[in-house]
Amino acid sequence: MSESDETSPLSDLTIAVLGGTGPQGRGLARRFATAGLDVVLGSRDASRAASTAETLAAVGRVRGASNAEAAAAGDIVLVVVPWDGHAELLASLVDVLADKVVVDCVNPLGFDKQGAYALPVEQGSATQQAAAILTRSRVVGAFHNVSAVLLEDPEVERVDTDVLVLGDDREATDLVQALADVVPGMRGLFGGRLRNAHQVEAFTANLISVNRRYKAHAGLRVTDV
Amino acid sequence: MSESDETSPLSDLTIAVLGGTGPQGRGLARRFATAGLDVVLGSRDASRAASTAETLAAVGRVRGASNAEAAAAGDIVLVVVPWDGHAELLASLVDVLADKVVVDCVNPLGFDKQGAYALPVEQGSATQQAAAILTRSRVVGAFHNVSAVLLEDPEVERVDTDVLVLGDDREATDLVQALADVVPGMRGLFGGRLRNAHQVEAFTANLISVNRRYKAHAGLRVTDV
Numbered sequence: 001m002s003e004s005d006e007t008s009p010l011s012d013l014t015i016a017v018l019g020g021t022g023p024q025g026r027g028l029a030r031r032f033a034t035a036g037l038d039v040v041l042g043s044r045d046a047s048r049a050a051s052t053a054e055t056l057a058a059v060g061r062v063r064g065a066s067n068a069e070a071a072a073a074g075d076i077v078l079v080v081v082p083w084d085g086h087a088e089l090l091a092s093l094v095d096v097l098a099d100k101v102v103v104d105c106v107n108p109l110g111f112d113k114q115g116a117y118a119l120p121v122e123q124g125s126a127t128q129q130a131a132a133i134l135t136r137s138r139v140v141g142a143f144h145n146v147s148a149v150l151l152e153d154p155e156v157e158r159v160d161t162d163v164l165v166l167g168d169d170r171e172a173t174d175l176v177q178a179l180a181d182v183v184p185g186m187r188g189l190f191g192g193r194l195r196n197a198h199q200v201e202a203f204t205a206n207l208i209s210v211n212r213r214y215k216a217h218a219g220l221r222v223t224d225v
Numbered sequence: 226m227s228e229s230d231e232t233s234p235l236s237d238l239t240i241a242v243l244g245g246t247g248p249q250g251r252g253l254a255r256r257f258a259t260a261g262l263d264v265v266l267g268s269r270d271a272s273r274a275a276s277t278a279e280t281l282a283a284v285g286r287v288r289g290a291s292n293a294e295a296a297a298a299g300d301i302v303l304v305v306v307p308w309d310g311h312a313e314l315l316a317s318l319v320d321v322l323a324d325k326v327v328v329d330c331v332n333p334l335g336f337d338k339q340g341a342y343a344l345p346v347e348q349g350s351a352t353q354q355a356a357a358i359l360t361r362s363r364v365v366g367a368f369h370n371v372s373a374v375l376l377e378d379p380e381v382e383r384v385d386t387d388v389l390v391l392g393d394d395r396e397a398t399d400l401v402q403a404l405a406d407v408v409p410g411m412r413g414l415f416g417g418r419l420r421n422a423h424q425v426e427a428f429t430a431n432l433i434s435v436n437r438r439y440k441a442h443a444g445l446r447v448t449d450v
Contacts, residue, residue, distance in 0.1 A: 161448055164431060191431045193340070196430045196431050202421070214449075221448055222443045222446075224385070224443050
């Protein structure tokens with residue numbers, strides 16, 4: 001897919017990445033911009049977002065903004081912020097995110113000397129927490145298990161992984177699957193309803209264990225699909 | 226790998242499958258017997274286990290027994306019983322399973338008209354429940370995400386999936402990885418510690434969603450390993 005691909009449901013849409021200055025946010029922004037999409041990076045600090053956007057200027061159309069401005073500008077808004085601060089940020093954006101497709105990419109994980117582990121979440125998962133806060137938005141979960149190292153590496157042309165897209169709104173999950181599909185090697189697959197988001201988020205802890213044991217940047221493929 | 230493969234750490238071992246008359250237990254028994262391993266199917270009803278074992282006589286060495294007899298006979302004991310009854314069965318086998326490698330394969334799932342969903346487990350996961358009950362055993366979690374339909378289908382020669390093996394005992398997880406490796410197409414991978422078993426069990430709900438949406442028998446592959 002490219003800028004000139006007239007069949008894409010995404011070609012006229014702006015993709016916002018809240019928390020876009022971290023490795024995962026930067027990496028996703030790089031890939032979407034490379035595919036010809038308009039990207040707005042959001043950060044608590046708009047000038048930091050602008051600096052990060054500059055580093056991506058060579059790959060495509062990326063600009064920086066505050067999280068609130070990015071949320072307002074995005075047709076699809078990815079949430080890639082740290083778990084600590086997730087609820088607070090979303091609560092501040094309830095109105096601006098109304099009616100938008102919001103893609104939660106956050107993995108609530110803890111870390112200790114034995115590695116990563118899933119944190120309990122009152123609502124079940126980060127995605128469900130987002131849905132509980134953003135009651136007027138169309139909340140989807142996706143991009144949980146994608147290696148930031150691979151996303152950010154300009155030498156990596158194909159990101160060989162499936163993206164499980166979780167949600168209860170078929171039109172929204174279809175759109176987010178199409179978004180994953182713009183990245184070479186990546187494939188968006190419907191992965192279940194919001195109530196089954198927790199284990200996809202938590203599975204990132206297992207991939208971190210795999211990465212440690214096998215010195216890999218592990219991703220997931222679903223077979224027979 | 227075959228019976229004559231002298232390098233296998235498994236060739237002299239008996240594999241017990243508790244709950245071996247259900248689709249998952251039968252399917253795993255079929256694959257291990259096909260690979261030349263000695264298999265004992267356990268069931269609450271020994272005569273039912275014997276009948277099921279007879280249906281597998283053509284593929285290899287499979288015999289039936291009560292769950293307690295199978296547990297006693299097995300060097301590696303797979304637990305493939307329904308979640309409802311899991312704790313009770315294991316509590317009755319604490320002594321007979323002492324010092325053995327016990328592989329919990331149970332997915333605590335509920336089902337309704339919207340599909341499958343993960344059930345909460347007080348100990349965190351079925352595998353951790355097993356470890357909490359079987360304090361003198363070497364408890365590992367594995368084989369959670371493998372399609373019973375594929376395992377049972379004699380036309381399917383390769384079961385194209387990775388088996389994530391969870392546990393805190395390196396020797397035990399290595400052995401169970403080797404057990405997965407005897408099945409053509411299947412690959413055992415270390416997938417993290419016991420505390421990260423929940424999401425692997427629960428992930429089966431997502432694969433059930435995938436199967437519904439795509440009319441598939443989905444499995445998992447970990448990329449870059």
